[in-house]
Amino acid sequence: MSASVPASAPACPVDHAALAGGCPVSANAAAFDPFGSAYQTDPAESLRWSRDEEPVFYSPELGYWVVTRYEDVKAVFRDNILFSPAIALEKITPVSAEATATLARYDYAMARTLVNEDEPAHMPRRRALMDPFTPKELAHHEAMVRRLTREYVDRFVESGKADLVDEMLWEVPLTVALHFLGVPEEDMATMRKYSIAHTVNTWGRPAPEEQVAVAEAVGRFWQYAGTVLEKMRQDPSGHGWMPYGIRKQREMPDVVTDSYLHSMMMAGIVAAHETTANASANAFKLLLENRAVWEEICADPSLIPNAVEECLRHSGSVAAWRRVATADTRIGDVDIPAGAKLLVVNASANHDERHFERPDEFDIRRPNSSDHLTFGYGSHQCMGKNLARMEMQIFLEELTTRLPHMELVPDQEFTYLPNTSFRGPDHVWVQWDPQANPERTDPAVLHRHQPVTIGEPAARAVSRTVTVERLDRIADDVLRLVLRDAGGKTLPTWTPGAHIDLDLGALSRQYSLCGAPDAPSYEIAVHLDPESRGGSRYIHEQLEVGSPLRMRGPRNHFALDPGAEHYVFVAGGIGITPVLAMADHARARGWSYELHYCGRNRSGMAYLERVAGHGDRAALHVSEEGTRIDLAALLAEPAPGVQIYACGPGRLLAGLEDASRNWPDGALHVEHFTSSLAALDPDVEHAFDLELRDSGLTVRVEPTQTVLDALRANNIDVPSDCEEGLCGSCEVAVLDGEVDHRDTVLTKAERAANRQMMTCCSRACGDRLALRL
Template sequence: MTNTSSGTLTDVARTAVEGRCPVDHSAFTSPTGCPISPAAAAFDPFTGPYQVDPAASLRWSRDEEPVFYSPELGYWVVTRYEDVKAVFRDNLLFSPSIALEKITPTSDEANSVLAQYDYGMARTLVNEDEPAHMPRRRALMEPFTPAELVHHEEMVRRLTREYVDRFIDSGRADLVDEMLWEVPLTVALHFLGVPEEDMDTLREYSIAHTVNTWGRPAPDQQVAVAEAVGKFWQFAGTVLDKLRKDPSGHGWMPFGIRVQKEQPDVVTDSYLHSMMMAGIVAAHETTANASANALRLLLEHRDVWEEICADPSLIPNAVEECLRHSGSVAAWRRLVTDDTTIGGVDIPKGAKLLIVNSSANHDERHFDQADDFDIRRDNASDHLTFGYGSHQCMGKNLARMEIQIFLEELTRRLPHMRLVPDQEFTYLPNTSFRGPEHVWVHWDPTLNPERVYPAVLSERQAVKIGEPSKNTIARTMQVDALDRIADDIVLVTLRDASDRPLPKWSAGSHVDIDCGDVSRQYSLCGHPDDRTTLQIAVLHDPESRGGSRWIHTSVSVGDSVRMRGPRNHFKLDLDADRYVFVAGGIGITPVIAMADRVKAAGRDYEIHYAGRSRDSMAFLDRLARDHGGHVRLYPSDEDTRMDLTTMFTTPVEGSQIYSCGPERLLTALADATAHWPDDTLHVEHFSSTLEQLDPSEEHAFAVELKDSGITVPVAADQTVLQALRAANIDAQSDCEEGICGACEVPVLDGEVDHRDLVLTKSERAVGKTMMTCCSRACGDKLTLQL
């Protein structure tokens, strides 16, 4: 372990010179005999900085001592992203069996109270080991899938609207007391299928379970907490008995009762009782706290709040960034089943771990500028707030739906809402779940939008059920200039509508532009160092599917357009000795940016550019000015054509070939360079070549998800991506045509039938990755790291 000292550097130096270690080894040692640093000895998750901001309070640990022993808790504490994720990934070495264990042992008197109520909380999906866990998880998963969650959207919207209606004209509200506590609890009870007449009673008891399990109630409080927990347990059983009489209704509990009839050994009576109680807490408090954290965070960052008010499409990724930055689940616990090493620290069998996922979510090693609040962060959904692997939260997408709807309703109806200044945010002391007990806001009711524009009440933003794709993070751009640079080609210059700096990009990158009802990809051709504008060149293609026609006929200077990206799946390798660029028509767009970069790097290169005529070929002036003798033009009307076979007769060592253009050019170039070394040729495609899956031509197979511990069947007429979504597995995607690379996942085993237009020949041969939207298994099974 790393030793740290609370003394000054001078103190440390002095003690070192005197031959004494600056850490008092006699004070504390861990169970392995390793000395405990003063910072580790002082760690107390029940008071002080950890309760205010767990991630900030453990910055010292992430930087200096990422795995340490806490004598206050008797736990080893894990704080870095990769270490926390590794613990989540391996549910055999790191058993979840202590996840619901009382972190503060209760008194005999409190235990006696629980016994009076026949309290018998058994293992649930949260703290159950294999081999029992996964069969139950699979059996009970269906109500949590996106297809099933769609049915709850209207109920969540109705409840949210009703609660906002109660305070919309008051000008002041505690969002927690008046909305964020009650709505998630009511949603949880509806989701479970609890009868309306029993909801109020269950509401009274739910918080006691959290305090009993993760809190530190004083001895004189433990009896009262135990009394509430016992009543909660007893009444949950009463409600369950009522549901057993007629399990035909909607809800997770009726579903579980129906499954029990088919699989009585998997879903037992005691298991249903425990699930009933744990499900209310899991579905309620985590979402209530996450919602309160999100509203506080957004209102503290006023510019971001106003941005999502103006552009509700940003809400799904804003939710994801809120969950990362200030999630409601601060930490989980695990039991080590064998001697092991975490982050270079030896951990003995039987050790207890506090894995602080809130700290992991602020690890600079995984998240750039991790403490910043950035709703356009492209890896926000990598957060570990929902856990990871086979024990990842089943209700994650219900929580996402609720928070999205809360934000949509409040940004639309109360965009002028602000935090009441100088309020103190307090938290219920516990190690694992956090959210402010109160969030006071105020506003001027006379400015409520619905008073002057009643139609605002009927507006609605589409809810994203599931993990938002990093490639759907949009920004509003303004058209700064439209310059005709060739026949039927316009150069479009875009700038951020709010004058924020634009993302960095590299040669070969493209952006996605919403062109009316369709989205199209366009390569960037400006200067990567320019953070104020982006440029795309668009051909008015007579065969257009709507994108280029829309830009040429419907867009004017000053208009706003929606843009996603930049992204790069046509990356330039700058380690080559020589470059050959081959462009056809509008394919010159990414090529010219690549040529600019190679020239700046001082490398040898040549550009071959074909088109119908000089008048139809873009950037001729710029090519002549910047690349001169490196350029060879092939206008068809001048009887000059590329002889690819001759050009590439002899392979040249150290060369790389990059090409973009019509499919006939790319196909001919692939044939002409077939005898060149693998991965010499790199191409970018304009359009997909995928066809509809024909089940008579395809075969079914299975994908084993190594980290999630499940095997998902893929039907002959189904893509891997569709199968993953049906199994409630978070899966990134965008174009779903095999040309954008958004759905790429690691392959651990099995032969892939690659059908994308993204991977290189050698990447396909190695077979370590695949695109789930189109590629399939050659055999009966693939193993993916998901």
């Protein structure tokens, strides 16, 4: 049944009569004004005090409870029953009776839409209308977006100065929105005016003398939307979301109703247009203020998809959404009464240092940029998110290619249309020297295109260029590589057990870092595998000092537990690389440990001098010398507080698993570098369903599909990288159902707990899995 929303809470939800000290609302909470200049200019910074001191507070000025931390905001989005979206489009500022009468004169009857509709009505409609938003269908729009972008840039590329908002970023998303919806282009000017009025009417604070004029424009917008919709009904065979909806209405008249289509026609134009226009303006402002990053993506367009993602996190266009509590509840440590209205500030959540490391920094290689909540989360997550991503990528590609020398006009003042939820600068003035336009001397730049990423960028897109500084042979068939950032920048810090990913021709391979974590360079060692599929052979045969490489990371799925009483480190062959870094770390901190290094012969064992530096804590086990390691004896007696970390060939790791069977779960930690995954065989695999609890969807996984493939096909974004079950990037939480684990990341104890899985390779044992997505 539909969520029941209690009557609105009083202006202040605190019973002052029961208090001796007056109203407990803090000074900061009392002073909070979402229409003030601080919030409008930088909502995240204006709420830093809240994230640090009062993450959920009541604003008497607004009459809302304000939620600012990442986990709290995500929890509210996740539960659309307890936290109803019914007020998402409610006027945040009460309007005059005259303005209300004006809307009535136009028969304004905006119904619930995908944005503010409760269950059980919402999800059947969302499912019915989702297909045009899937990556497969969105791909058809790329050529149109590119054509429009090129046409608008052509108009000002030789002028030397432009307002990107007025001359491109407002008009192109509007035209794309009209195309996507199926609306004729000739109505663009009218729709622009109406779109602004609708935004001000719903989320803004129009002055009393402006309210009637705003209502007049909204009423005309409503009538116009109905007129265009009727035109489409005459021939709904064309492309566009609205014709698609009309066709669906014939199949499902009780789900896709007349009033629903009329409301979505109006709301869809605003949603598809204004948020993308504002997000794009924010992105260009942010990138041009961070000149080094702008120049980096000009030189390497492959960084654009992740630059878009970090722009959406750092300076997204959707600052906040609204919800209403349908029952007494708690958010964090704060009691929330039934009927309480919530301002859920995703812009603040996107700068929460509890989830994002150094959140105020603009880092286009941030590994978890895609965790941002700009598009919301759960069953009401923005359906058009990937269309917006596509547009922003193409805008950036066009201007970094054609105007890489563009810069912000100095000393301009950035202003914002006042409202609580959507933000973007009214103008972004830029300037450049037309004589330096690259196309003047190299017309071929006009034909270069970077492939568009439809959906959340994979982790493998977050790369940097490094160069080989040193290349030394340190054992038989083992090369030591020292890598530095190609631009002289500082490489990210790392912890023992971390690895990097290198692109080697058409292959991507993972290698453990084994140098000093505080060194300005990275060190890895690579053994030439006689059965190499190309990775180690590429390094040994094609690399030389000065060679450039694409690198991602570092990432650590093999991290040390700092709370152990004693560590047993075991390495076989080239597995010494992560293990030696761990042993060095333990020695530097004075921890109790022992190191066992196994190899066939000494000449093939790398880093023997470093191992020797561990003195009597290190033991060599050399097969040719008759000192092969006795795993059964080493692990004969389980010891409380002891943790075992091992890396090496499969036979060694299997032996350790067998020898540690009587040890406590979680005592053995292993690192793999090869995958045993084979192509999916439809004669062996079976289909199953995924119940996505947070999204309210059920997705079918066919025998020839991975879980990751099925999620992407249904517009559900999950990060990924190796897609071989090695790196852990695509991990998701499991709520119900037994998982057929096929990765090499999870420990035995983690597999037995059945609380997570790798979507690139693991599957369901039965016919259903429930995931927290």
